[in-house]
Amino acid sequence: MPPFDVPEGDPFGPHNLPYGVFSIPGSREPSNRTVGVRLGDHVLDAGAAAHALGSPYASLLAQPTLNPLLAAGRTAWSDVRRALTAWVTVPSHREALEPFFHPLSSVTLHLPFEVADYVDFYASENHARNVGQIFRPDAADSLTPNWKHLPIGYHGRSGTVVVSGTDVVRPSGQRKAPADAAPVFGPSVRLDIEAEVGFVVGVPSELGAPVALGDFREHVFGLCLLNDWSARDIQAWEYVPLGPFLGKSFATSVSAWITPLDALEEARVAPPERTHELLPYLDDTKDAQDGPGGYDLRISVAVNGHVVSEPPFSTMYWTAAQQLAHMTVNGASLRTGDLYGSGTVSGPAERERGSLLELTWNGRDPLELPDGKRTFLEDGDVVTLSAWAPGPDGVRVGLGEVTGRVVGRDA
Ligand code: MN
Numbered sequence: 001m002p003p004f005d006v007p008e009g010d011p012f013g014p015h016n017l018p019y020g021v022f023s024i025p026g027s028r029e030p031s032n033r034t035v036g037v038r039l040g041d042h043v044l045d046a047g048a049a050a051h052a053l054g055s056p057y058a059s060l061l062a063q064p065t066l067n068p069l070l071a072a073g074r075t076a077w078s079d080v081r082r083a084l085t086a087w088v089t090v091p092s093h094r095e096a097l098e099p100f101f102h103p104l105s106s107v108t109l110h111l112p113f114e115v116a117d118y119v120d121f122y123a124s125e126n127h128a129r130n131v132g133q134i135f136r137p138d139a140a141d142s143l144t145p146n147w148k149h150l151p152i153g154y155h156g157r158s159g160t161v162v163v164s165g166t167d168v169v170r171p172s173g174q175r176k177a178p179a180d181a182a183p184v185f186g187p188s189v190r191l192d193i194e195a196e197v198g199f200v201v202g203v204p205s206e207l208g209a210p211v212a213l214g215d216f217r218e219h220v221f222g223l224c225l226l227n228d229w230s231a232r233d234i235q236a237w238e239y240v241p242l243g244p245f246l247g248k249s250f251a252t253s254v255s256a257w258i259t260p261l262d263a264l265e266e267a268r269v270a271p272p273e274r275t276h277e278l279l280p281y282l283d284d285t286k287d288a289q290d291g292p293g294g295y296d297l298r299i300s301v302a303v304n305g306h307v308v309s310e311p312p313f314s315t316m317y318w319t320a321a322q323q324l325a326h327m328t329v330n331g332a333s334l335r336t337g338d339l340y341g342s343g344t345v346s347g348p349a350e351r352e353r354g355s356l357l358e359l360t361w362n363g364r365d366p367l368e369l370p371d372g373k374r375t376f377l378e379d380g381d382v383v384t385l386s387a388w389a390p391g392p393d394g395v396r397v398g399l400g401e402v403t404g405r406v407v408g409r410d411a
Pocket of ligand 1: 344
């Protein structure tokens with residue numbers, strides 16, 4: 001199908017226009033990597049198109065990574081998006097742009113930005129309560145006392161963030177069940193996923209200067225689906241008292257497509273009602289900032305093509321703006337390319353849980369898949385997260401999928 005003839009209602013129509021980085025296989029890798037914008041099942045070479053049309057944004061877009069565009073800031077983000085929208089919708093541009101479209105199936109997609117720091121949160125109350133009940137069954141409250149007062153997070157490993165499609169090698173490590181006399185070493189036997197949304201920081205902040213709740217949209221460029229692969233057996237033995245370490249750091253997968261926040265205006269929703277009074281720097285109940293802080297993203301989790309869960313992002317207790325405010329309230333600065341994960345997205349219903357840990361209740365209730373029962377992931381399993389959000393005039397905004405296959409170390 002020609003690039004401009006996107007079917008009406010296509011979730012990757014001209015209302016979406018997510019950004020990625022692609023190359024043409026066989027050509028001079030990696031020097032031919034460049035920024036691409038997705039339209040339907042095609043990719044527009046955005047830098048080449050900008051050059052051909054004499055656009056002032058050509059130098060921002062003819063880059064092997066999104067980082068220069070991320071650093072350019074909100075005015076540039078809006079201007080570039082406005083220009084791209086005009087290019088792909090005004091018929092007089094068709095002839096000039098046609099040569100710069102490539103079928104999606106003919107290109108290689110790369111990690112779209114250089115990841116600076118990586119932080120992962122824990123913002124779903126349903127997820128936190130489920131995990132609390134599984135790991136601390138004797139505790140009076142499944143939530144820890146701090147949970148409703150601050151968005152809990154930890155610093156992860158940015159160097160192992162990989163693009164969708166990258167195989168994930170089953171990690172080895174120490175594990176010790178409470179009844180075992182001593183720890184053993186070997187491949188994880190409780191390899192899991194966490195369905196999350198990742199937020200991508202564009203504009204840096206100054207060391208020592210917190211970022212206010214209301215400045216979220218000045219700093220954050222967009223979002224993507226994120227799979228926080230987790231080895232539950234390694235995690236359970238190592239995490240007290242300093243939190244996740246090797247059970248998480250072996251790989252984190254992100255989509256090849258970053259959806260700009262500007263494409264998600266219609267998806268903004270109020271977060272769940274706050275049950276505890278918040279300190280002023282986190283309080284989003286007093287004024288609505290510039291609109292509600294939640295996003296209505298409908299996520300789908302598939303194992304080997306079989307949908308096992310549909311987590312609703314709108315149920316997340318803490319918003320991305322609150323997470324950004326909290327992450328910087330001590331004066332820690334932001335860098336272009338910082339990535340922070342929302343935390344596992346789990347809704348209130350059983351089929352809305354964003355991890356196998358919860359879906360199988362720590363292996364007690366195996367999932368029935370067409371290819372057999374599953375508690376945790378087996379070698380060869382392919383996990384795919386996909387999502388959509390409400391867009392303008394009832395059209396869906398598709399998020400780029402994130403997929404990955406588990407392989408044994410000797411595979
Ligand atoms: Mn996580």
